[in-house]
Amino acid sequence: MWTADQRGRMARIARKTKRYPSDLTDEVWDRMAPLMPAPGRRGRPREVEFREVINAVRYLVRSGGGWRMLPIHFGHWRTVYGWFRELARRFLFQTIHDVELILDRERAGREASPKGAVIDSQTIKAPQAEARGYDAGKKIIRRKRHIAVDTTGGS
Template sequence: MAQIAKKTKRYPSDLTDEEWEQFAPLMPKPGRRGRPREVDFREVINAVRYLVRSGCGWRMLPIHFGPWQTVYGWFRELARRFLFQTIHDVALMLDRERAGREASPTAAVIDSQSVKAPQAGTRGYDAGKKIVGRKRHIAVDTDGRLLMVNLTPADISDSAGAQAILDGIRKRWPWVKHLFADGAYDRLKLMDKAAYLDFVVEIIRRSDDQKGFEVLPRRWVVERTFGWMTRWRRLVRDYEKRIDVSHAMILVAMGGNLIRRNAHP
């Protein structure tokens, strides 16, 4: 990190030249009509990464990033164009190839995490975790890279939230065939849908005589991914009112991890 920090302009969250070169061609091209575009997309991405990494508010962005209204406006526009999703997925495939794997995974691990969401437009109560907020249903590959995320109120069960995950995986990652999950996903409706979509779901259960904490095969991978998320302080809680904004914040964080890993192996 010290070597990378020397390459950034101001903050550790700033993009280095090597990181920016990875996805600069994906940024929107200026229109042929109208006045020339004045915004610097690299500074917009730097500002968004600073916000997600530090956990500050939009109005508290350092002034040298430019007016916060401009940064927020372009953040919403880029999210509307699914650019953060594209950047994340491209970085994921490059990272898998760098690790000697196929670009598209064939197995995934699913799990969920309930987080407090004080400003959410719709939220629910997770009686098991005793949390009022939202639930993050995610699928990761066997190395912990995020494949899919589905955000719901916290009162939605794991198996119900996972049904949208199955639909999304089948469309975006068609080679995935095998899913690992815990006992909360052993439900008839979910298993029927998995069979219909040609998935094999393997339930990883705790041993009956287990005492205390024990690392379970495959299950620890998705828990580590949740740990990676919460290192970005904006994701410790869900501060967003809109679900699409919260979804984009997660992609910024997880895509940022992959981009840095690819640029500075």
């Protein structure tokens, strides 16, 4: 028969075990956890672990599946989707990106903010696009896209 101690031990093992290649490692989660919203002081206690929400979003991005195809052990897809919308509304994903970029630059021995960047453009075919332009240099109707990157390749 299972005891509470055994269940807790198995839960800790399950949290450490990566089920999918897209799952967060403990060290990455340790950097992300302080950025997650604190639980509210009123209302029902939160039942969702943000690590599982982030794992679910990463799984969907990597697999290309839809919300309704989310494996059930991440939680119900509507719950995960609701938290995804809330975290996106708070610009949490942009914040995580910016923090990781700064930490990556510092690990590479560079300053946290880049001093310079390279700007480049590319002309792509877009015959069905609503807004398109004429590239006089190439004498064709296409769209132009631009990107700016720092010296380590971060956008």
